[in-house]
Amino acid sequence: MKENILFHHLEEDNGFTLIEVLISIFVFTFVCLSGIFILKNSLLSSRKKQIEKDIMKEIIFIYDFIEKRISNAMINELSGKYRMNFKGGDKWVKFVSSFSEDKEGDIVKFGIYWKDNKIMVNMVRVDKENPDFSFFEGFPGAQVLGLDIKDFSIKYFDGENWYESWDTEVMEEPKLPEFVEIKIVVSKGKIEGKEVEKQIKKTIKIGF
Secondary structure, three states, X not given: OHHHHHHHHHHHOOOOOHHHHHHHHHHHHHHHHHHHHHHHHHHHHHHHHHHHHHHHHHHHHHHHHHHHHHOOEEOXXXXXXXXXXXXXXXXXXXXXXXXXXXXXXXXXEEEEEEEOOEEEEEEEEEOOOOOOOOOOOXXXXXXXXXXXXXXXXXXXXXXXXXXXXXXXHHOOOOOOOOEEEEEEEEEEEEEOOEEEEEEEEEEEEOOO
8 A cells, every 4th residue: 555655656746747847948038038138238338338438538639639739829910921810610710839740849720620520630830931820711631630529619718708709810909718618529329229429528728
């Protein structure tokens, strides 16, 4: 009698029920999907951080370039081709500044502007062979300073108020703005439907 009961229990414990199999499949699927979700989020987060890092490097490069040049801008009260002016709008600026690359004491005419999601810069060296400080129309020979620029704007401060333009050529007593505010917004597309962009807004002191 005891042997029959034991044999009966052994037969009942053989294999898995359908419910147990379904539960196992569900748990396994849940674990796999959770792992994939976590991995995906980790990769997206890593990618976003790298893009933001690249954006900040580009913004800092553009800002440093502009700051070094525009902070040394020069003007004078002469007439004709020896007149040094400072002209600017909200999306562009032209000025004369000291610049040293191959030679010390170089003077260069700079033009910086924003167009088609790019910041462009043109540079014309002034020397004995070309002692003309007057600006060209437009920005001939401009090269790319920054890409993927969603917005770029400039403001000028006279000590009391901010303006969206500046022109020493029409001033009775030409003077430089005391400060220039630069705003740069760089966008590198979207991740998961959200735009990845950074903005910097800084004030640059003109002169010393």
